[in-house]
Amino acid sequence: MRTQSRRRPRRLLAATAAGTLLAPLLSGCWAGAGGTGSGGDSINVLMVNNPQMVELQKLTADHFTEKTGIKVNFTVLPENDVRDKISQDFANQAGQYDVATLSNYEIPIYAKNGWLRELGPYTRKDRAFDQRDILPPMRQSLTGEDGKLYGEPFYGESSFLMYRKDVFEKEGLTMPEKPTWRQVADLAAKVDGAQKGMKGICLRGLPGWGEVMAPLTTVVNTFGGTWFDKDWKARLDSPEFEKATRFYVDLVREHGESGAAQSGYAECLNNLTQGKTAMWYDATAAAGSLEAAKSPVKGKIGYVPAPVEKTESSGWLYTWAWGLQKSSRNPDKAWKFISWASSKEYEELVGEKTGWSNVPAGKRASTYDNPRYREEAAAFQGVMRAAISDARPRDPGVQPRPAPGIQFVGIPEFTDLGTRVSQEISAAIAGRQSVESALKKSQKLAEKISEEYEGR
Structure with a gap:
């Protein structure tokens, strides 16, 4: 057992933890708060290059921007690269990106650091989004220590x-x-x-x-x-x-x-x-x-x-979710994008355009009650839902x-x-x-x- 004298004080520990997340700032080039950021009728979204995200990028202009007038500028990167870039922008609160794909690992930590905007007020006003339909394991995993909601799942997985x-x-x-x-x-x-x-x-x-x-x-x-x-x-x-x-x-x-x-x-x-x-x-x-x-x-x-x-x-239990940067210049427009990208409406769109087996599932109870999804995803949907439910x-x-x-x-x-x-x-x-x-x-x-x- 190590002696107490070898343990760092908690204030130093907090600084060390922040330094871990800020480490990418110390290498490579970083524009800081001088970045372009969003504004007007556009938002900037930083996301991982998984197939479901790429499909979202393809569908956004015709089915979100056309309806809302909000232009979405996407930056799409491999997993390791996107994590580094997100930690740079959010830790600095530079506001270059309004929304980013964060996991259930990062969201509680980012929320504790004050880097994310609470989403509860939006879900309470946006009744059509139907927050109660989000699967409990996903809701819980995107909640901070303060009991407030800081992320909405794009898809969930085990x-x-x-x-x-x-x-x-x-x-x-x-x-x-x-x-x-x-x-x-x-x-x-x-x-x-x-x-x-x-x-x-x-x-x-x-x-x-x-x-x-x-x-x-x-x-x-x-x-x-x-x-x-x-x-x-x-x-x-x-x-x-x-x-x-x-x-x-x-x-x-x-x-x-x-x-x-x-x-x-x-x-x-x-x-x-x-x-x-x-x-x-x-x-x-x-x-x-x-x-x-x-x-x-x-x-x-x-x-x-x-x-x-x-x-x-x-x-395992994992979700790629949307986090809204606290320093976003367009939080209301950013929420409109998040609510669309995580909605039943978007799942319907993907189901009609690319087939129901390809919808970003694992987040909504209604998905597994949908007969079209159950039929087309019959090969895996039962095993998938059980895996999410059984995760501990x-x-x-x-x-x-x-x-x-x-x-x-x-x-x-x-x-x-x-x-x-x-x-x-x-x-x-x-x-x-x-x-x-x-x-x-x-x-x-x-x-x-x-x-x-x-x-x-």
Whole structure:
């Protein structure tokens, strides 16, 4: 147990936490408050480049701007890049962007720092938006410590295992209804090479706390590991954490995609869609793209719950949501965009334009009651909703946790810690170091957080 004299005062800890989120400001070029910002009848939106977001960008001019007269200027970036840019603008309260895609990890932290505008007053006035229709896990995850609402979900997700039903059938293999990770590894070996250029499984290996660490941490949870125990002692050197990490690294190295250390969500989605892999463990949101009308694997994919070992379930809980910057020059117009992008109306639009299986689901109860959605998304909607309902963000493993989160630890320092640990894990996946070496370095990083939090 570390002595009290080694712990930093809480005021210094708060500064450290803010510094973690502000770290991107110290590197690269930043325009600061001199940026263009929004104004008049336009708003600026910064968002991640996931397929559902790209579709939103395509539909906005004809179906939102045409109706409201509000022009939306989009900046669309990959996940790691968009997180850096959002933290720059919101931490500085520069107001360059009115709205940004934030997750249920960032929103409570940003709200506590005073970077977001409360959305409750808007939802109470905007009865057509129907806030009560938003699924309770999503509402709760976007609420600050003060009990106020600071985000609206664009889509919600958990995680599950996706696999090529036709390939399994051809190989005489059966996917268990609730697979274990050991069973998945065995199946990955058997379907590796089932078709020319096809690998057994795709797993994220790209550095980033929201990339490789998201699926890996769910594996750690169900193998019995944890980042920190209830007393904030770092546990990355525990046998359970090492066993889970070694299992993940070995699986992706032996039967995973080529270039795994540089593969994230987008690359794995492409691999499964293009027939380069037989299985993929990742976000339930991917199903909409896989079952889209023009998808080459539409109707060929099976969906089962996230694999487990020691826990009953292991799927994560996540939402890409809209956050409204407190310093926005156009908050009312920004809300009109948010309310449209997260509305039943927008889901109807996507359903009519691109097919109901492709709607940004996982956020509204009414979506799962819609007969058109239930019919077109029949392959995955039941497994998807169950995964969201079964997610346990405050109790995801086999031991008590000091902070909420399934695929992350809900503290400001995790962005830096998770990213640095991810770099070590990715290096192990690339074969540049051993898992033992990666975790030894990672444990030292986590111990610095322990020193700050122990005794709380």
